[in-house]
Amino acid sequence: xxxxxxxxxxxxxxxxxxxxxxxxxxxxxxxxxxxxxxxxxxxxxxxxxxxxxxxxxxxxxxxxxxxxxxxxxxxxxxxxxxxxxxxxxxxxxxxxxxxxxxxxxxxxxxxxxxxxxxxxxxxxxxxxxxxxxxxxxxxxxxxxxxxxxxxxxxxxxxxxxxxxxxxxxxxxxxxxxxxxxxxxxxxxxxxxxxxxxxxxxxxxxxxxxxxxxxxxxxxxxxxxxxxxxxxxxxxxxxxxxxxxxxxxxxxxxxxxxxxxxxxxxxxxxxxxxxxxxxxxxxxxxxxxxxxxxxxxxxxxxxxxxxxxxxxxxxxxxxxxxxxxxxxxxxxxxxxxxxxxxxxxxxxxxxxxxxxxxxxxxxxxxxxxxxxxxxxxxxxxxxxxxxxxxxxxxxxxxxxxxxxxxxxxxxxxxxxxxxxxxxxxxxxxxxxxxxxxxxxxxxxxxxxxxxxxxxxxxxxxxxxxxxxxxxxxxxxxxxxxxxxxxxxxxxxxxxxxxxxxxxxxxxxxxxxxxxxxxxxxxxxxxxxxxx
Numbered sequence: 001x002x003x004x005x006x007x008x009x010x011x012x013x014x015x016x017x018x019x020x021x022x023x024x025x026x027x028x029x030x031x032x033x034x035x036x037x038x039x040x041x042x043x044x045x046x047x048x049x050x051x052x053x054x055x056x057x058x059x060x061x062x063x064x065x066x067x068x069x070x071x072x073x074x075x076x077x078x079x080x081x082x083x084x085x086x087x088x089x090x091x092x093x094x095x096x097x098x099x100x101x102x103x104x105x106x107x108x109x110x111x112x113x114x115x116x117x118x119x120x121x122x123x124x125x126x127x128x129x130x131x132x133x134x135x136x137x138x139x140x141x142x143x144x145x146x147x148x149x150x151x152x153x154x155x156x157x158x159x160x161x162x163x164x165x166x167x168x169x170x171x172x173x174x175x176x177x178x179x180x181x182x183x184x185x186x187x188x189x190x191x192x193x194x195x196x197x198x199x200x201x202x203x204x205x206x207x208x209x210x211x212x213x214x215x216x217x218x219x220x221x222x223x224x225x226x227x228x229x230x231x232x233x234x235x236x237x238x239x240x241x242x243x244x245x246x247x248x249x250x251x252x253x254x255x256x257x258x259x260x261x262x263x264x265x266x267x268x269x270x271x272x273x274x275x276x277x278x279x280x281x282x283x284x285x286x287x288x289x290x291x292x293x294x295x296x297x298x299x300x301x302x303x304x305x306x307x308x309x310x311x312x313x314x315x316x317x318x319x320x321x322x323x324x325x326x327x328x329x330x331x332x333x334x335x336x337x338x339x340x341x342x343x344x345x346x347x348x349x350x351x352x353x354x355x356x357x358x359x360x361x362x363x364x365x366x367x368x369x370x371x372x373x374x375x376x377x378x379x380x381x382x383x384x385x386x387x388x389x390x391x392x393x394x395x396x397x398x399x400x401x402x403x404x405x406x407x408x409x410x411x412x413x414x415x416x417x418x419x420x421x422x423x424x425x426x427x428x429x430x431x432x433x434x435x436x437x438x439x440x441x442x443x444x445x446x447x448x449x450x451x452x453x454x455x456x457x458x459x460x461x462x463x464x465x466x467x468x469x470x471x472x473x474x475x476x477x478x479x480x481x482x483x484x485x486x487x488x489x490x491x492x493x494x495x496x497x498x499x500x501x502x503x504x505x506x507x508x509x510x511x512x513x514x515x516x517x518x519x520x521x522x523x524x525x526x527x528x529x530x
Contacts, residue, residue, distance in 0.1 A: 032068055032257050034061075034080075034212035041084075042117055046169040049513035054169045057085040059217070063113045063178075066208035067201075068255025071180065071192050074113045076254070078177040078205050081118035082217035083168050091171050097523040098209065098218035099167040099174050100238075100263065102202065104231035105158030106148050107410045109181030109193055118168055119161030120176065148229045148272075148476055152507030159228035159269065162512045170516050171527060173218030177205035179234075182409045189415045196250060196448035198230075202238050203247055204256035211257035222523040225463075226267035226515075228507050229476070233273035233451075236468075236485055239266030240451035243461030247448065265465035265522050267515060270506055271485065272477050275407055276422055276446050279396040280310030281478035284332060286391040289475075298395040302428075306396060307332070309424065314480070317456070319487040322496065330487060336381040339479055343500045344384055347472055348377035351502035384472075392475040392506075399425030411445060421446060455488040462489075465522040466496045467515055471504030495522065 039059035046054050061080040070076040082093045104110045112120055148157025164174045179201035180193035206223060213220045227235035241247070242262030251261075274281070283298075283306040290297055297303075311332035321327025325342045327334065348370060352360050364372055369383035379387075394400075398407045399422040408418035419439060420426035426438045447453045454462060466489045470482050479500075486498040497518060501508045509515075519525070 032066070032208060032211060032255075034064070034208075034215040036215050036217075039080075039082075044118065044165075044168075046165045048166060048169060054087050055085075056083055056169050058083045058118065058168060060117055063115060064208075066177065067204045067257075070254060071197075072184065075109050075111050075178045075180045075184070075193070076201055076204070077111075077113055078175055078208070079112045079115045079118075079120065080216065081164075081168055081174040081176075083171055083173075086169060086171060091527075093171055093173050093217050095219045096217075097167075097172045097222040097224055097264075097519050097525050098220065099163065099172050099519070100202075100206065100209070100223050100225045101159065101164045101167075101174060101176050102179065102225070102227040102231045102234060103154055103156075103158040103176065104179060104181065104198060104227060104234055105153055105156035105229050106406050107182045107195075107198060107230040108156045109179070109184050110156070110158065110231075111178045112176050113178065115176070118174055118176075119164040148506055150505060150507060152471075152505065152509070153228060157229045157507065158231045159226065159507075159509070162509055163226050163267070163515060166512050166516045167519070170520070172516075172519065172525075175205075175209060175218075177202055179205075182406070182412065185415075191409075191412045191414070191417065194412045195410050195445045196247070198234055199237050199241070199449065200247060200250040200254065200256075202234055203241075203261040204251060204254055206238070206261040206263060207251070207257040207259040210261070211259035219523075221264065222525070223263040224265040224267060224465075224519050224523070225263050226269075227271075228269040228509070230272050232268040232271035235266055236268045236271045236273055236451040237449065237454075239263055239268075239463030239466065240454040240459060240489075241461075242459065242463065244454060244459055246444075250448075260461070262461040263463050265467070265519065266463040267467040268482070268485070269469045269509055270471065270474050270476065271468070271482055274450055274452050274481050274484065275398055275410075276450065277310065277313045278398045278407075278477055278481065279422065279424070280306040280308075280313060281480050282391075282393065282397040283307045283395060284310045284335070285478035285480060286385075286393075286475055287395075289385055289388065289391040291394055292390040292392055293394065295390070302395050306424070310480075314484075317452075317484065317488070319484060320491060322487060322490050322498075330484075335480055335483075339483060340379070340381050340384065343479070343483065343498075344472060345377050345379065347500040347502040348379070349375070352377055388473050388475065390475075396422075396425060397477075401425060401428050401430040403429075403431050410449075411442060413439070413441065451485060452488060455485075455492065458492055462492075462494070464494045466494055466498070467518055468496070468498040469501065469509065469511075471501045471506060471508040473503055474506045474508070476506045 043057045063077040065073045180197040184193035185191045210220045225235040283303040287303040319330045371378045403418040411421040490496045
């Protein structure tokens with residue numbers, strides 16, 4: 001649902017909005033040159049996190065194709081929203097930070113082709129094709145199989161519109177890119193949105209923005225990416241891989257602009273990433289928990305084999321705990337204690353400290369595994385796992401033996417819908433494949449899709465500022481995935497702001513106002529009142 005003329009009030013992601021299109025007309029921009037005059041003037045009401053309403057008038061540019069040779073412009077396009085007046089006061093957003101907010105979930109297609117206002121990706125579900133589009137049937141099946149979708153997310157498990165709306169009300173420019181996704185296929189039955197299509201598209205969007213410096217509103221040197229779940233993974237990848245040459249041939253194929261694709265800062269919520277190591281990390285984290293679908297623990301032989309793989313991988317990373325944590329090398333042997341001390345106990349402490357005395361007493365009485373002393377919560381890793389309860393996924397969680405996971409589809413190619421992408425998954429294939437090995441192109445695709453690859457190689461074009469968030473009850477992936485991302489970035493000297501939301505599940509974003517404030521802090525933005 002976009003914000004159309006005389007749209008009614010909608011509550012999206014905890015933000016109320018009401019928009020009315022003005023009578024301004026616009027001209028259509030062509031090619032890769034942004035047309036500053038091709039906007040429609042809209043007004044929307046945004047309710048901030050304190051409950052205060054703000055009237056925001058903004059210029060809106062409907063879907064613009066961001067590459068010269070698109071495979072499918074329905075998805076390879078972006079929308080731009082730039083505030084011009086907030087609460088009756090004129091603002092100049094020409095040098096404001098740019099929030100590049102994707103709404104991708106489940107590595108599925110995301111389109112803004114029919115968007116008529118800010119936040120359209122987060123409100124419409126992001127992953128569906130516009131009604132009547134040629135690709136509607138492909139993305140309709142995607143929406144039906146969105147495993148990450150819940151009350152915290154849009155229809156495909158991606159981000160809602162909260163960040164976009166708050167950013168607009170703060171005076172920032174908001175740009176929302178669409179991208180191809182894993183379920184798209186052409187009339188010949190060939191899949192054209194599998195890896196690395198989504199990250200190539202997001203990079204092309206960044207290149208379009210940067211190539212239009214001086215024409216497109218906002219400071220193109222202060223692009224801040226944001227995404228949730230698979231969108232969080234892609235946001236992390238966008239941040240880690242800035243200007244990496246391994247994407248050049250793919251960007252050339254779609255006619256991306258000749259410009260940098262580096263971004264300034266990265267926002268990632270519950271990133272589903274490091275996929276080739278995610279099965280082992282998942283079993284290390286959740287191997288002893290029963291599964292939601294069966295009420296039983298998974299095959300412990302498989303779980304233990306995957307845990308052993310994780311231990312070897314983690315040791316090879318040679319990551320160290322964040323500064324001030326008191327932890328040195330992070331290994332499979334001490335990671336549980338590190339998560340408890342660095343993330344989980346502080347998360348519970350913040351949650352409990354914010355409760356009234358009576359509410360805190362009630363919560364502690366119902367959760368006796370928590371010790372509350374001196375205003376601090378403490379507990380064991382084992383008791384924490386019991387508190388979370390059933391895990392969401394079976395084993396292997398990502399490279400399923402029967403090729404049933406969404407990630408198997410993400411690594412599909414040609415007319416082959418699903419493929420294995422780990423040696424362990426291929427070796428134990430249960431679908432009757434003749435080969436027990438991964439395809440020859442898989443290693444390259446894994447490099448293209450993993451932010452850790454770029455951080456391990458100290459990519460000089462990476463983002464130097466990281467905002468990472470995760471719910472403590474999120475069992476869509478292992479907690480070590482985001483913690484490794486944070487440790488890798490911090491180990492390179494980057495600024496990292498990484499917190500967990502207590503008792504929150506997948507896709508939670510309970511401090512969006514703090515994210516907007518953080519953007520101003522790291523970008524040095526002082527406001528743009530005229």
